[in-house]
Amino acid sequence: MTDEEILAEFRAADALLEGHFVLSSGLRSPRYLQCARVLMDPARGARLAEALAARLPAAIRESISAVVSPAMGGVIAGHEMGRALGVPAMFLERPEGVFELRRGFRLDAGQRVLMMEDVVTTGLSSREAIAAITRAGGEVVAAASLVDRSGGTADLGVPFFPLIRLEVPTYQPDALPPELAAIPAIKPGSRAEA
Numbered sequence: 001m002t003d004e005e006i007l008a009e010f011r012a013a014d015a016l017l018e019g020h021f022v023l024s025s026g027l028r029s030p031r032y033l034q035c036a037r038v039l040m041d042p043a044r045g046a047r048l049a050e051a052l053a054a055r056l057p058a059a060i061r062e063s064i065s066a067v068v069s070p071a072m073g074g075v076i077a078g079h080e081m082g083r084a085l086g087v088p089a090m091f092l093e094r095p096e097g098v099f100e101l102r103r104g105f106r107l108d109a110g111q112r113v114l115m116m117e118d119v120v121t122t123g124l125s126s127r128e129a130i131a132a133i134t135r136a137g138g139e140v141v142a143a144a145s146l147v148d149r150s151g152g153t154a155d156l157g158v159p160f161f162p163l164i165r166l167e168v169p170t171y172q173p174d175a176l177p178p179e180l181a182a183i184p185a186i187k188p189g190s191r192a193e194a
Helices: 002-014 035-038 042-055 058-061 074-085 123-135
Strands: 015-020 029-034 066-068 089-094 112-120 138-149 160-165
Touching: 002 015, 002 042, 002 089, 002 160, 035 066, 035 074, 035 112, 035 138, 042 074, 042 138, 042 160, 058 138, 066 123, 074 089, 074 112, 074 138, 089 123, 089 138, 123 138
Parallel strands: 066 089, 066 112, 112 138, 138 160
Antiparallel strands: 015 029
């Protein structure tokens, strides 16, 4: 898939939002990608995951024996990537504020894992997920995401393969441009308050 074909999938799902958004990192942005909407259609999710799986170098792709993703946002993306790679997909949860495998999920010592996200902005959640996978005995050989919003700056400590890189401006809450400061902020992601 080309970048334009990938963006067409997001547009068709009404997943590109405009406004004033509080990201899970605490940063603010005038645009938000609601990956849950793009993954709502199983056929669309499968197409995106298959395109991303095809971009992984063969040596990495063939070495992966499990996909692990952080809940909530990464669950469907991880499941679709597991399907595309033909390996089990598991997810991490934060019952006490720190990622961990639950629900009977487990990794064998040294099991080679792809950590899969929906969107990476700062890489904080990804690094926390990678640390949890390592604590659980897995070896994270690579990370992947549908979207890299970091501007190429996210250092996850492992090879990182996004389906698409999008340059979307982000701002500290105390350094908003006037046009963004004039709009009420909403928190649309998985850490949004109910």
